[in-house]
Amino acid sequence: MAARISQLASVSQYNPVPPLLATTTSSPTHHLQRKSSISSTISPPSKRHQVIEIPLSGASIPTTLHNSPNPFMSPLLVVLDFDGTITQQDSLDTLTRFAAHYNAAKEPEPAVSESALLDDWNISVIEPYLQDLAKFEDEYTPIKQDRTTWEEEKTYLDSLRTVEESSVKRVEASPIFKGFGDDDYRRFGREAATTTTADDEGASEKSGPTNPTVRLRPGFNDFLLWAAASQSQQQRKLGLVSVNWSRHFIEGVLGVQSHHTRRRDRIEAAAAANEVNFEDISQTATAEEDNPTPPVSKLGVDGIELTLLANHITPEPRINGPPGWQKPLTTADDKAKAFEQLRGSLKHSGLVVYMGDSKTDLLCLRDADLGLILADDPDQSSLIATLQRLGNQVPHVHQDLRPVTKYAWARDFTEILESKILSKLAVDAV
Numbered sequence: 001m002a003a004r005i006s007q008l009a010s011v012s013q014y015n016p017v018p019p020l021l022a023t024t025t026s027s028p029t030h031h032l033q034r035k036s037s038i039s040s041t042i043s044p045p046s047k048r049h050q051v052i053e054i055p056l057s058g059a060s061i062p063t064t065l066h067n068s069p070n071p072f073m074s075p076l077l078v079v080l081d082f083d084g085t086i087t088q089q090d091s092l093d094t095l096t097r098f099a100a101h102y103n104a105a106k107e108p109e110p111a112v113s114e115s116a117l118l119d120d121w122n123i124s125v126i127e128p129y130l131q132d133l134a135k136f137e138d139e140y141t142p143i144k145q146d147r148t149t150w151e152e153e154k155t156y157l158d159s160l161r162t163v164e165e166s167s168v169k170r171v172e173a174s175p176i177f178k179g180f181g182d183d184d185y186r187r188f189g190r191e192a193a194t195t196t197t198a199d200d201e202g203a204s205e206k207s208g209p210t211n212p213t214v215r216l217r218p219g220f221n222d223f224l225l226w227a228a229a230s231q232s233q234q235q236r237k238l239g240l241v242s243v244n245w246s247r248h249f250i251e252g253v254l255g256v257q258s259h260h261t262r263r264r265d266r267i268e269a270a271a272a273a274n275e276v277n278f279e280d281i282s283q284t285a286t287a288e289e290d291n292p293t294p295p296v297s298k299l300g301v302d303g304i305e306l307t308l309l310a311n312h313i314t315p316e317p318r319i320n321g322p323p324g325w326q327k328p329l330t331t332a333d334d335k336a337k338a339f340e341q342l343r344g345s346l347k348h349s350g351l352v353v354y355m356g357d358s359k360t361d362l363l364c365l366r367d368a369d370l371g372l373i374l375a376d377d378p379d380q381s382s383l384i385a386t387l388q389r390l391g392n393q394v395p396h397v398h399q400d401l402r403p404v405t406k407y408a409w410a411r412d413f414t415e416i417l418e419s420k421i422l423s424k425l426a427v428d429a430v
Contacts, residue, residue, distance in 0.1 A: 075235050075350035076422065078227065079339060079364070082242035082250055082310070084357035085374045088215045091192070095249050096121060098188040099177050106179075117176050125174055129167045136163050150366065150390060157332040157359065164330045168319055171245070177317040182248045185313065189214070189252020214253050217374060219414030226417060228304040239307045239342045241335050243360060245319050245328075247310035254306070307346060309338045336363035351425060359383055365407065370425050372397070372416060373409040384409055397421050 083090045100121070104114035112120075140156060147153050171177070192214040227236045244250055309322045311329055319328045322338065329338055343352060354361070354368035357375060359382060365371030373394060375381035384394050387407055397410045397419035410416045 075348070076353065077237045077239060077343065077346065077348045077350065078353045078355065078422070079239040079241055079342060081356040081361050082240060082244055085355055086216055086220055088217055091214045092244065094192050094214055095188060095246060096176060098192060099180060102184070103176060103178065112175065121174055121176055125167070125170045128170060132163045132166060136160065148389060148391070153386065153390060154363065157362065161331060168328055168330060172318055177313055179315050180313065181315055185246045185248035186252035189249040190255065193253045218412040219417055222417060223413040224304050237346055237348060238305065239346065240309070241338045241342060241364065242310040243329050243335060245311050246313045247308055248312070250308065250310055307342055309342055332360045332363050335360055336367060339364045339367060353422060353425065357383060359386055362386060371407045373407065374412070375409050376411060378409055
């Protein structure tokens with residue numbers, strides 16, 4: 001936790017040119033991202049869902065990745081976490097910096113300066129959260145070393161609900177996100193994904209924060225192409241479950257990065273922001289009476305369809321949950337329920353793989369057929385340590401995994417693709 005919390009606490013140290021967010025080790029938990037239960041918070045199904053289309057053009061899928069559909073492979077659903085799994089680091093501090101920057105840049109004159117907004121954020125949001133969390137950890141029993149069963153660990157994660165809900169209320173009380181709409185958060189995501197530095201060749205001048213970036217783990221773009229190769233035959237489906245505060249920020253990040261995938265060239269920030277177009281299309285969705293699963297947002301990326309369940313920040317601001325949820329998605333148990341909701345909405349009855357990096361992903365990993373942990377260093381991953389403490393082996397994906405193990409870890413998506421662990425799982429299941 002210390003690595004990620006310290007990274008987010010740095011938001012309060014105002015700097016006109018914030019420091020570049022370097023690759024970080026997977027941390028025990030994401031800042032203000034939750035681990036508990038919402039057993040009665042899902043409302044009856046919504047009648048509408050939003051489809052975000054990102055029209056792209058460019059190179060064809062490389063032949064090395066365009067594997068033909070295989071009738072001897074089981075259909076596969078791959079569900080991913082976002083922060084620290086798809087990305088190299090938590091992105092909430094970047095989201096906060098963009099909100100502070102543009103909030104202070106409002107015309108004619110900002111009511112509060114950027115530095116004052118970030119200082120207030122540290123005092124009113126980060127510090128109380130750290131204090132609450134430290135107090136909880138000091139008082140909770142059994143202590144970490146004595147929790148050796150799934151039931152004990154789940155009870156611990158569920159008990160964090162009060163800490164996490166108090167933190168959400170502080171975020172909503174802060175003025176830093178006030179007044180921004182869905183398109184603003186998509187723009188923040190696009191800019192965060194394409195922000196250049198002074199060392200970048202052809203770096204262009206930007207109006208937003210100069211350096212905060214959201215970097216994807218190596219190989220993620222090739223992973224998208226691998227998934228797209230047979231999506232039309234329904235052999236590979238993609239889903240994303242995140243406790244990030246803004247699904248629209250996620251849409252912005254993934255839209256730009258996927259555009260970069262297909263173009264295979266340098267996309268300057270201004271050009272990328274203009275070329276990636278979003279179109280909101282409302283369609284009627286009918287839910288079956290025996291499957292009370294509300295519709296979800298879908299991100300269509302030039303043939304790659306990704307079903308996305310994450311939170312939504314309103315202009316007030318309020319942090320709302322995914323469509324049909326009465327509370328934000330914040331805890332490990334929330335993510336597990338969203339995971340099952342996503343599986344139900346896709347009517348998927350085949351194998352399911354889940355990829356995550358923190359303890360908020362623990363229950364989703366447990367409920368999947370294969371759980372993959374993304375970690376820069378396995379010795380520094382509290383998620384791997386937790387799984388091992390609960391009696392599970394977590395080998396690297398490049399080890400001999402025949403038959404395929406329940407859990408494995410990788411540094412990035414390149415290692416996952418090279419290991420062919422997903423294909424082995426699908427073939428073994430037939």
